[in-house]
Amino acid sequence: MVKIKFIEHSGQEHDVETNPGASVMVAAVSNGVPGIDADCGGACSCATCHVYVDQEWLERTGEINPTEEAMLSLSTDRKDNSRLSCQIQVTEDLDGLVVTMPEFQF
Amino acid sequence: MTDASADQSKWSMVGKDPWTMPIEKIDLSHPGIWQANEFLPFMERLRLEDPVHYCAESAVGPYWSITKYKDIMQVDTSPEIFSSEPTIGIVDTYDEYTLPSFISMDPPKHDEQRRIAQPVVAPANLKRLEHLIRQRVCNILDELPLETEFDWVKEVSIELTTQMLATLFDFPFESRHKLTFWSDAATAIPGAGVVSSNEERWAAMEECLQVFTGLWNERVNAEPGNDLVSMLAHGEATQNMPPMEYLGNIILLIVGGNDTTRNSISGGVLALNENPAEYDKLRADRSIIPNMVSEIIRWQTPLAYMRRTALVDTELGGKQIKAGDKVVMWYASGNRDSEVIDRADEFLIDRDKARQHLSFGFGLHRCMGNRLAEMQLRILWEEIMQRFDMVEVVGQPERVYSSFVKGYTHLPVRLHGLS
Known part of the structure; x- marks a missing residue:
């Protein structure tokens, strides 16, 4: 199991344990973490699962692809x-x- | 039901049997079946038998109909294949009547212009507006008569969305009804009621430009404000836009904020009347309202489609689409696709994943005002439930003659107070 900490804008923390393979969005939604809407269901086409990645983890989360970059740039x-x-x-x-x-x- | 005889065009499909007519003749683009509320079975047949459908002959020329949720998603998220230029309407526009705006632009210009206008409808700004919106909703609702028939479209749907537009543009409040007229004129089919000719429509657009040029001049010399005109006048990517582009963007924002929410306000009342068990759920638990708002927006689908134009030869659903072909994404059909949406033909205000509907589109052109729309509907229903046991529909609704704007011109209702 992989542990992920989600911190709401208010500072409220949510610790989630999840299996590798799914996305961080799915880990949040399936564990009832508030603050992730995911309107498009994971198709990288709505920007409502936006998060800020803790700086020390940024590199390990991988590259931003052009589609994600395009959606983020409108936020x-x-x-x-x-x-x-x-x-x-x-x-x-x-x-x-x-x-x-x-x-x-x- | 609207009188079908009002639609005598040779292209009209009103009264035809959707299940036995030759499938290649099905033409969703003609407004008749939309006004007559007969479009659903035609879309259902296409989803089942020919989900990527070519209509070779229609009043607006040949075009593809995309009717399944996943295919629509693919088209909407592939701007490098399916362009929003030259227009997102099914009718090809002619140069003299073309209004450029970012809804009908591709990146990078689309992105630059959208970024300027977006903050005004972003949640941070909406939070500041919530109190004002609620106050205006309350004022409108408190003026309504109990136990007396009146037109919900005119007294509530139009009034509320017009007031909201005036707020966002910081438009002179007493002249706000001009915004409604310009919005209606911009999308009207000449001869269908609002304007009688393209010339008359254009005269309305010129008046709109004149008034908004006045507001621009006033604000460009003042400190930057939080209204849309000020943002455009001070924004780097927009401050030098030519007059027609300014007008195009103003009209886009007026239509985007007017027709759409207006028709979801009316459509929600109708849907709850047609589904009394859902109205009971709402009475029993008002915390359901935010979820219900998404379901109302799916159910109504206030814009039935968006059009794209293929930039290259491509394949979709096993069909060969050629560069230059018109491709129409029928959101109204994708929102009823039971392959993706559970019990898609039922209006369920407490449904799971209610937000995953197509009404706002997806990808770069996703509706910019979606949070404003949701907020208006949420506040409206919160305040309705504070005051009325039922907004009862007491006569037949009348629908807009359009395959694009899916909405109502008249909805007779009677209000019953809380017992």
């Missing part, structure tokens, strides 16, 4: 550590991952 809350959580694959390597949610998903 009003884009930061340099922004990712769409549906595009981050959960691997053993991400055990202990920490991500923070923006105030709003849009």
Whole structure:
């Protein structure tokens, strides 16, 4: 099992354990973590599963592909550590991952 | 039911049997079946028998109909294959009547212009507006008569969305009804009621440009504000836009914020009346409202389609689509696709994954005002439930003559107070 910590904009923390293979978005939604809407269901086409990846984990979450970059670039809350959580694959390597949610998903 | 005889065009499919007519003759683009509320079985047959369907002859020329959820998703998220230029309407526009705006642009220009307008409808700004929106909703609802028949479309749906637009543009409040007229004129089919000719439509657009140029001049010399006109006038990618492009973007924002939410406001009332068990669920638990709002937006699908144009030869659903072909994504059909949406033909206000509908589109062109729309509907229903036991539909709704704007011109209702 891989442990992921989701931190809401308010600071409220949610610790989740999940199997490798699914996406970070699925890990959040299937464990009832609030603050991830995932309107498109994981197709990288709505930007409502936006998270900020803790700096020390950023590199290990992989490259941003052009589609994800295009969706993120339209977000009003884009930061340099922004990712769409549906595009981050959960691997053993991400055990202990920490991500923070923006105030709003849009 | 609307009088089908009003639609005498040779292209009309009103009254035809969707299950026995030659499938290649099915033409979803003609407004008749939309006004007559007969479109559902035609879409159902296409989903079952020919989900990527070519209509070779229609009043608007040949075009492809995309009717399944997953195919629509694929087209919507492939802007490098399916372009939003030159227009997202099924009718090819002519140069003299073309209004450029970012809904009908591809990257990178689309992205640059959208980024300027987006903050005004982003949640951070909406949070500031919530109190004002609620106040205006309350004012409208408190003026309505109990136990008396009136038109919900005129008194609530139009009034509320018009007030909201005036707020977002910081438009003179007392002249706000002009916004509704310009919005209706922009999407109207000449001769169908709002305007009688393209010239008349254009005159309305010119008036709109004139008034908004006045607002631009006023705000460009003032400190940057939080309204849309000020944002465009001060935004780097928009401050030098030519007049027609300014008008195009203003019309886009007016239509986007007007027709759509208006018709979801009316459609929600109708859907709850047609599904009394759902109205009971709502009375029993008001915390269901945010989920119900998404379900209303799916059920209504206030814009029935968006059109793309193929940039290259490509294949979709086993069909060969050629460069230059018109490709129409029927959101109204994808939203009833039971392969993706469980019990898709039922209106269920507590359904699981209610947000995963197609009404806002997906990809780069996903509806910019989706959070504003949801917020307006949520506040409206919260306040309705504070005041009325039932908004009862007491006569037949009348629908818009359009295959694009899916909505209502008239919805007679009677209000019953809380007992």
